């Protein structure tokens with residue numbers, strides 16, 4: 001598999017899989033309706049093509065937003081989002097706020 005760097009498409013977010021290898025990156029749904037929901041939620045005007053886009057875990061509450069969080073954590077299964085979930089956290093354009101939310105997953109070694 002070629003090493004593709006995944007980038008978060010949220011405008012105010014700079015996470016990518018190279019700088020943040022422990023972060024989870026979720027693929028924007030291929031289904032057109034779901035994809036449009038995501039685009040609206042993210043305030044993105046253009047994702048017009050069918051390319052592969054990802055949003056990082058910072059914009060979800062994955063423990064609640066996924067259907068199999070425990071399986072994912074314990075057994076390393078592919079994480080499945082609930083069918084009506086869209087990115088909903090940390091979506092504002094960052095202007096003056098810093099370090100609003102720290103989670104366990106951000107602890108560095």
Ligand SMILES: [Zn+2]
Nearest residue numbers: 008010013056
């Ligand atoms: Zn992000």
